[in-house]
Amino acid sequence: MVSEERNTGKSTFLNFLKAVFQNNVTFNTNEDFRSQFNVDWAGKLLIVVDEVLLNRREDSERLKNLSTTLSYKVEAKGKDRDEISFFAKFVLCSNNELLPVIIDVGETRYWVRKIERLKSDDTDFLQKLKAEIPAFLYFLQHRTLSTQKESRMWFAPQLTFTSALQRIIRSNRNKIELEMSELCLEIMEQMAVTELSFCINDMVCLLNNTGCKTDKSQVRRIVQDIWKLSPASNTLTYLTYQMDYNSLRNYSPIKRTGRYYTVTKEQLTNI
Template identity: 90%
Template sequence: MEAIKVTSSHKPPSDGGMAKEEFIRVGTTLYKIVEQPRLNGGYVKKRIPWNNETLRQDYGKDYIGSVPKYDGFCTVPEHIGYRPVIGKFLNLYEPIYHQPQEGDFPSIRSLVEHIFGEQYELGMDYLQLLYLQPVQKLPILLLVSEERNTGKSTFLNFLKALFQNNVTFNTNEDFRSQFNSDWAGKLLIVVDEVLLNRREDSERLKNLSTTLSYKVEAKGKDRDEIAFFAKFVLCSNNEYLPVIIDAGETRYWVRKINRLQSDDTNFLQRLKAEIPAFLHFLINRKLSTERESRMWFNPSLLHTEALQRIIRSNRYFKGCLAPKDITHIRQQGEQRDVCYLFEGFMDYLSFLTIRVNNNPEEPHTNEHDYMVLNSVTNLSKAEQLLRPYSRIGCFLDNDQAGQRAYENLKKMFGNKLQDMSHHYAGHKDLNDYLCHRNQAKQAEKKSQVQSASRMPQPQPKKKRGFRL
């Protein structure tokens, strides 16, 4: 039986859980209100569908007449002057329990400065609009950094503490699922380690960021159209290809986040303690901007080098719409002589990442075509498409299946085929090589910092890896 969350409380059930139980009826469905213990020692209030006959057995046939009745549910986001019931409808949007109180908030201020940097006032506007105008559309906030310990996850956890049950953590797969009833009515949808590099993922995310209504679908229930006001906050360790962003796109606000200077294990607790003072500040603060677009901000204010880096990378990227079929990426203009062949799409993305890392301004990724098999079973489909090329570079996996595929291709194309797997020898595939290279860079950087703290020494030559 599915439990449906109502509100969160840190108070224990009254009378040790033995007091009179609470029931409501919404439409024709009866619910029992329960307070479920949480891992952190608090409680979360939930609605559980209940049985009419069970209620009669427990409290008698006349009790059901005293149960509060509502015509249905609605979702009206409010933080100041919150209304749990609007007309005869029960509000699914949940209250936040912080009470604004005048005071200082140095930890929150330092976090906002770290995340938004030179755009600090815009960042404050963003948070203020979330609190005071929750239905206002806002840009997709994307925080990127290849470094660790940058505070990205801390910022997400701060947003969760600030807006409580109106924030939900999604995975990449949640965006692709047809069932969305658990997140469609939230204020913020946050994703840590986002990787939505398929064209349909990008289009769906953009549409959700601007749509005014959305069809909610739950298992076993009819689809229902509701007002959609959710905002998206995404984090990624990939600074080049976390999502597809085309030139001229105005719905993204991308920030490159630097590494924190220190690691304070009690920082999140201090952030939570300062929330009442921060909300008091937001209520009384004057916005530094006026509404200049459907997403409030003038797009020119949000343009960053981090956004431009993703756009440059995406100029050489085309999403795969059929993951079990071949993806053939042809360059514009004259027919290219060379085609690079990849077994999986992540290998292709890794190749582009290595090229862009080695030469961000001129990665030379448009000098040849690309083909992604998406499965070695697609070799027969690839044969005719590869015939026109004078040279084919093979980036297949270093396993038995990859070796067999290479041998079959060798029979088809002879000396036109070039085995590129020696570049990532000792690794499963090109993506595995890139992951290990990034980890090695992080370890080397940490070692350099530790050595520099002990005694001066010349910096070792930066390892660039193979240049493909």
Template identity: 35%
Template structure:
């Protein structure tokens, strides 16, 4: 063991070694690991201890330009970038552009008509890491789009300040891997867990988060997370409503990449960072998330928002159709709570809510009974059989022959009714 290359520090009453760890790419990355005082004495001598730098504690101050490792008597755990950014020397922009052809082409592929906003997003990440930004999601059901490459590229740029996690991590008790991170990267997200959605929404705008590690008490820390995700499921990778403004969803087309594309992309990073700090923002800050909802609205986001409504509509139509086929009745009396109950038996955790059922019935131009009355409703038994049952409530009277055209529009499989 060569200890000459190691740096030792004391934070509080604990000792740490800062060393270079080899990577698969044959580079090294700087990491900090716990070390034992007695081991330092045994290896380097008692006098060495007095020369070790000492700090009261850790802090996390995100900086990429004019980085400071020591903030007062505290040790900054935010990692400096591995690249040199010249902010004072004059560099010709056209000359820089000639050095980053792969990068600019790739950003245009990812952001297309929102190319300038994409550059703004990356410039903000670099220059103002505490600025709140929208949740960026790259979606495509196609293969070879380069969306996963985007996450790897960001990880390469921001190093240990970016971390890969899966969707389940948002609802796990232990979340210490998020501590001090700028970028939270989620590859191939797909979840119907509303708790995950709410957690992402909260963390994307929160300035503090509670971190919990195994065997340790929860600790409240400052947070500045930016979420970047990818998914193969364009319409339903997550549940969001039509009023949501925190998501920026882009559909990414296929691309034919040079087998050495990633290497070229990584090689251009130092020049690209110097390019970013020299170009102006294309749009000024207008909201707490910098961009307005209108600026980041895309057809991919609209499809995601509309999916839940269309999905609920389809489920209600399937239930009405099943009742019609089972009882061969033109008039069907049913309440939203009946539809929800039946849906729970059929669809399980993906069942529709009462309000969703009510909204679908309204799209059929139906109105409920004026008062809570007795009616003969329907129930779906656990073994898969529909039965009639006496109920009381404000029900809707559905004349199947009058709404047949709605079914024809919703699903080809229902046209033969």
């Protein structure tokens, strides 16, 4: 759950989970995830973190591994490591809507919700929630599930994809990729087209002309590994665009030959 605003009820929700599951819930800090000593939380059902900020790549990889693993090695000070069954679920809260954790394109392990500010403040709200726990548990035990298991995280990925998740994914993209994406969208808009064809050298020249210094290896990695584009099967003639300061649109069409890539406006807006 993310929200830059205060008084949204995120901490109250975590305290409610603690009241429901009691000793099966533990509150972690960011440092707890990075510590080698994990015996105090590895056996819990719910691991909750208020004010999460796990913006290192190793933090992200550990969190992804823990969210799907069936076993995990625990370690306490002065004792040997031991492997146990791992079944914990993570509930993370943050005031940082852009970079609370590193989330890559295509990642399906996260369900990110943007929490709006409460319209009114009730200082006794948590106590009222606790009073409803018996009725709430009865409801959970007798409800009819509205979904079936469709992935390793139960829900179909499209059900948990939100604009808040997309915002975090976009914020994690590196500068060169962002520049490439904006440049391609700008060319499409200026030239009134919905797709852009280019070779790696074309893109490097366009980026360098805009003041974004890069090289072919960086551009190729973004095009192939992140955008998942494939080049034409053979060397063919294609229409691309070059910088043209004498044109009102700043770009002019040019025909070239090569094993070109093609990206669409829809692909870029969905990344």
